[in-house]
Amino acid sequence: MDILKQISESLQKGDHEKVAMLTSQAIEEKIPVKKILDEGLIAGMNVVGEEFKHHRIFLPSVLLAARAMYAGMDLIKPLMIRDNIPTIGKVVIGTIKGDLHDIGKNLVGIMLKGAGFEVIDLGNDVTPDRFVQAAKDEKADAVGMSALLTTTMTGMKDVIELMKSEGIYGKIKVIIGGAPVNREFAEQIGADSYAYDGMKAVEILKEYVKDK
Amino acid sequence: MRPTVEFLEEGLLERIVSEAIDILCKIGVEIHNKPVLEMLADHGADVRMDNYRATLTEKIINKALVSAPSSFKLYDSMGNEAVDLSEDNVNFTPGSAAINILDYETGKIRKPTTSDYIRYAKLMTRMDHIASQSTAFIPADVEAKISDSYRLFLSLLYCEKPVVTGAFTIDAFEIMKDLQLAVRGSGEELAKKPLTIFSCCPTSPLKWSDVTSQNVVDCAKYMIPVEYIAMPLAGFMSPVTLVGTLVQHTAETLSGLAISQLTNPGTPVLYGGSPAIFDVRYETTPMGAIETQMIDCAYNEIGKYLDLPTQAYIGLSDAKLLDAQAGLETSIGAILAALSGINNISGPGMLDFESCISLEKLVLDNQICGMTQRLIRGIVPKEDFPMIDRMEELLHEQHLLISDHTMKYLNEEHFMPSQTIDRANRSRYEEEGGLTLNQRAHQEAEEHLAGYKKPGLADDTVKDLVRLMEEEAKKYGMDKLPEREE
Helix, strand or coil: CCHHHHHHHHHHCCCHHHHHHHHHHHHHCCCCHHHHHHHHHHHHHHHHHHHHHCCCCCHHHHHHHHHHHHHHHHHHHHHHHHCCCCCCCEEEEEEECCCCCCHHHHHHHHHHHHCCCEEEECCCCECHHHHHHHHHHCCCCEEEEECCCHHHHCHHHHHHHHHHHCCCECCEEEEEECCCCCHHHHHHHCCCEECCCHHHHHHHHHHHHCCC | CCCCCCCCCCCHHHHHHHHHHHHHHHCCEEECCHHHHHHHHHCCCEEECCCCEEECCHHHHHHHHHHCCCCEEEECCCCCEEEEECCCCCEEECCCCECEEECCCCCCEECCCHHHHHHHHHHHCCCCCCCCEECCECCCCCCHHHHHHHHHHHHHHHCCCCEEECCCCCCHHHHHHHHHHHHHCCHHHHHHCCCEEEEECCECCCEECHHHHHHHHHHHHCCCCEEECCCCEECCCECCCHHHHHHHHHHHHHHHHHHHHHHCCCCCEEECCCCEECECCCCECCCCCHHHHHHHHHHHHHHHHCCCCEEEECCCCCCCCCCHHHHHHHHHHHHHHHHHCCCEEECCCEECCCCEECHHHHHHHHHHHHHHHHHHHCCCCCCCCCCHHHHHHHHHHCCCCCCHHHHHHHHHHCCCCCCCCCCCCHHHHHHCCCCCHHHHHHHHHHHHHHCCCCCCCCHHHHHHHHHHHHHHHHHCCCCCCCCCCC
8 A cells, every 4th residue: 555545544543653664664755745745644633524523533533643743743844844844733722811721722733733833821810011022923724712701802802913913913813712701702802713612723723724 | 210200009000909809809891892791701700791791700800910021122123122021121112093183284184185194204313312113093094994005114114113093993903914914924023023012991980892802812812012001181081189080991901911811811901091181171182281191100110010021102192283282291201201110101192182293392291201201211320439530530631521521421411312402502503594493394204214224124014014014005995005105
């Protein structure tokens, strides 16, 4: 079997050791890095995403596949930097100022990384300044904010207002999530989108960076 | 520990049984079938042919109790073990013999057709938590006299699972037996690997018709398992008290046991029933009433005390639609039945006093059955002690989603319901259409039907089944059976 197909299938099974081994082998065989990424790792993760969406596999299997994805990414990352190949996208994430609830945000981070995104995780209790600074410094494609409390979710609007005054609103997408948040709230505060769970966030962000 | 529920305290159970035996030995039972009365007389019963009454003896009843097996198994049409009716094992089967179907498109009831029955049988192949099929409803597009055998024919053709069924006439038994012989190849094989259970119903109070008593005898001759379905109606055709109804149910069931075991000792039987309370406001027999379900669970205890496997019509609803009442009555019944350890629970799919099948309800009930099966597996430790290492793993890894322990026990510990059960967050629920339960169940049914695979019956067997059924139809003036889809 084609080695890229083997990478994809081992990734789907969550076998991180095999993915690492096969990725090394593919590098040795001088298969272009971009091809290893797109037709091996990301192709496998796309299948996992679909399977999860249709309840044929559950979250643990997605996370195992994500771990296998990292195993492959760790090996090709230096080569991507050397050859100036971008990741599929870069996202700055964090929980909003005053909110220490980061379980959901962490899950989103794991799933984004698993899908091939570069994730800059600012942690929890993140001020608008830090969100905006990181987005600018990292030349991020998107900012992801999360809140669990109705009292903190209003802070998301502050980030967006600061993005506006810094001139990056509209250029860098804003995606929000968390238990009290919904689509209407996203529209109200001017966020580009709302994701009801981690896989949805991946789906939306993949759509945003598709034409990059 | 397997969770359980009990209703009859020690002493009460014994009194119910001894009172029932007393009734059978003093008042006796009315049986409109001369050969059966003669057989009982040969065994010492006091029989009067003029009013069809047989007064039994303790000896007859004890003999029947001794020879009836304490457990048996059912095998699918391919010969694989499918249902284990022993100890406290719980198996589900759809309710039976509804005369209407709730049409998803119109939301109204109508008479079911061959095409509905085929959809049902196909769906049953995919109902993972319902171990056997039943001849759940009566297609109205064939001659009434073959409507019983025709259901069995369609079930065997489209689904491998064993079948809970029954004959409406004495003559129908022949073809229904022949269809089974065609699948198994011989009478010996059929006796060794039962494929069906026949429901045989006495009439309350204490009466057997010619047809039903003859069905018991005919099944016994072929060792075809029988479930006795006594239907005392508390407050109307039996005492208003649950205990009084239990005494009568016991007497009626034991009389059936005597008929089968004297005909052929060792014939497998289920100590079953479909009793109910009588609703004196609406003049109806509510299957979803809590008292009905209590009677069911209690007679199960009596059956177990008599060392017999058990059955009940429980886990069904009197609601007319797939509404909250449908869910609550079905769930209460299914859970009580499973906690009680009723071996064969007949109910899934049924509405409206068991007169109406809904395929969407069948899909929902499959989930209720799955949850119930999970419930009775109880709470048991699985590498949980000591837990220090796991807590350290959690603190270190930040979550246990991909822990080996999680991967090993997730599927055992958490029952994963289908998408009919809504567990999405509100946004996702709305984004996916904000579907009602009925719509989600219908969607699931359609997905199952799209994934249907035909049974593995040999071509010759299929040809035999079709030939037998066509010949039977001709006898009753039907030259052609309705069209069947693949």
